[in-house]
Amino acid sequence: MILFASKSASRRAMLEAADIAFTAQPADIDERALEASLGEAPAPEIALALAREKALAVSQANPGELVLGSDSLVVCGDMRFDKPADREAAAAHLRFFSGKVMHLHSAAALARGGEVLWSEAAEARLHVAPLSEAFIEAYLAAEWPEVAGCVGVFRIEGRGVQIFEEIAGDYFTILGMPLLKVQAALRSMGVLAR
Numbered sequence: 510m511i512l513f514a515s516k517s518a519s520r521r522a523m524l525e526a527a528d529i530a531f532t533a534q535p536a537d538i539d540e541r542a543l544e545a546s547l548g549e550a551p552a553p554e555i556a557l558a559l560a561r562e563k564a565l566a567v568s569q570a571n572p573g574e575l576v577l578g579s580d581s582l583v584v585c586g587d588m589r590f591d592k593p594a595d596r597e598a599a600a601a602h603l604r605f606f607s608g609k610v611m612h613l614h615s616a617a618a619l620a621r622g623g624e625v626l627w628s629e630a631a632e633a634r635l636h637v638a639p640l641s642e643a644f645i646e647a648y649l650a651a652e653w654p655e656v657a658g659c660v661g662v663f664r665i666e667g668r669g670v671q672i673f674e675e676i677a678g679d680y681f682t683i684l685g686m687p688l689l690k691v692q693a694a695l696r697s698m699g700v701l702a703r
């Protein structure tokens with residue numbers, strides 16, 4: 510059994526589908542302050558730092574437990590995006606993404622006793638179709654507020670597919686965590702049977 514330092518429903522669903530036993534204990538860290546302190550570090554490094562900090566925070570509070578943390582962020586053009594603050598921000602994000610390539614970086618980290626044992630990041634590239642105002646309004650009418658908790662303002666398992674013309678990358682990375690890498694790490698640690 511591992512501790513999962515996440516409130517993300519889609520990440521928890523991934524672990525359940527993979528039959529990875531966990532107890533959820535979301536990390537209480539100031540993600541935006543940590544992200545701001547990293548300045549213009551490369552996006553994978555920011556996602557890794559946040560995933561590590563979430564795992565470390567919960568591992569320090571639970572000595573002896575193996576803790577998994579994860580984080581996702583989007584880079585598009587020269588801008589970095591987290592989850593939309595409100596519906597207006599969601600529409601603004603979609604307007605900006607229109608016709609561009611969205612780089613979705615997801616990272617995961619495993620920690621025990623306040624020490625990071627493993628961490629990795631993965632990137633998916635999602636080519637966004639030209640999005641009209643009419644489409645954005647209809648899309649948010651259907652998908653808000655469900656996508657309020659989604660970086661990139663989409664649920665790939667839902668109507669998010671309508672936004673894209675082409676996707677390159679791992680499905681789980683897009684959902685929010687590089688699950689295949691997490692599974693391999695847990696197997697290498699003997700937590701999961703091979």
Ligand SMILES: Nc1nc2c(ncn2[C@@H]2O[C@H](COP(=O)(O)OP(=O)(O)OP(=O)(O)O)[C@@H](O)[C@H]2O)c(=O)[nH]1
Pocket residue numbers: 514515516517518519520535536540579580581582592658659660661663664665666669683684685686
């Ligand atoms: N359902 C769904 N969620 C997505 C998708 N893409 C990204 N997300 C979610 O977007 C969120 C990214 O925000 P984060 O700050 O990394 O994580 P969080 O939701 O705050 O949860 P924590 O792990 O507790 O930090 C995560 O919950 C991802 O699972 C998708 O296609 N479908």
